[in-house]
Amino acid sequence: MIHSVELDGQTIPITLKWNARAKRLILKLDPKGNGVIVTLPEGVSQRQGLRMVEKNRVWIANQLAKQPTPVPFQDGADLMFKGEMHRLNHLPDARGTVWCEEDQKTIFIAGKADFFERRLSDWLKKQAKETITPQAHTLAARIGKTPRRISVRDTVSRWGSCSAQGNLSFNWRLILAPPHILTYVVAHEVAHLRHMDHSPSFWATVEELGVNAREGRHWLKKNGTFLQRNGR
Incomplete structure (x- = not known):
């Protein structure tokens, strides 16, 4: 069943997700701009999730107002890549696909305009x-572990994840962030290969891997929504 809430004349979609690992109800905006996501622990009813949305209508409206405008991939636009702004330059008659010239801080996309966005997205995912x-x-x-599989995806609510089987997954938009932020997320998920929780021992392992966890979390909290809007 599709759920929604009316806010300021707009119909805002509501997505309910049950998660066995969730300890409480969690309400947040969909980073892709598709409304609101409510995460519910097992055993919590749909009705309770929708009630939470109703109780937080003002908060939702305020957060939606703060969301940055979507940033489409188009000729002449600026795109953050590895933490630095680059100009997108379409070369319809050029051979090849996509390449970056760091001295010019420019990413060139060759070929027909119809394939501009897909070619750039595919290139960014490959870079990631x-x-x-x-x-x-x-x-x-460094911690005596080996990932079973590593994948890069267009994830919605997480920058990375580690499964119980040792599979690591990452959001491709991390390639847009400064390199040390990307490395923090990688270290965070690698540390889960040793500790599948967020205990003091887990955070000690993250620090052992030589990253600044506090800085990484702060940067993503401040800039994460902007990164998620790129290419929408």
Whole structure:
């Protein structure tokens, strides 16, 4: 069943998600701009989730008003890449696909305009995969662990995750962030290979991997929504 709430004349979609690991009801905006997400622990009813939305109508309206405007991939636009702003330059008659010239802080996208966004998105995902994979293996080896599988996806609510089977997954938009922020997220998920919780021992492992967890969390909290809006 599709749920929604009316706010200031707009219909805001509501997504209910049950999570066995959740300890309480969690309400947040969908980073992709598709309304509100309510995470419910097992055993909590749909009605309770919808009631939480009703109780937080003012908060939701305020948060929606703060959301940045979507940033589409288009010729002439600026895009953060590895923490620095780059200009997107479409070259319809050029051969090749996508490449970056750091001295010009420009990303060039060749080919027909119809394929501009897809080619750029595919290139960014490849850059993320090629950056994250070796880092994850190197950091995991430092704590005597080996990831089973590493994937890069267009995730909605997480920058990274680690499954009980040792599979690591990351949001490709991390390649837009400064390199040390990307490394923090990789270290965070690698640390879960040793501790599947957020206990003091887990955070000690994150620090052992040589990253500044507090800085990483602060940066993503401040800038994460902006990153998620790129390419929408």
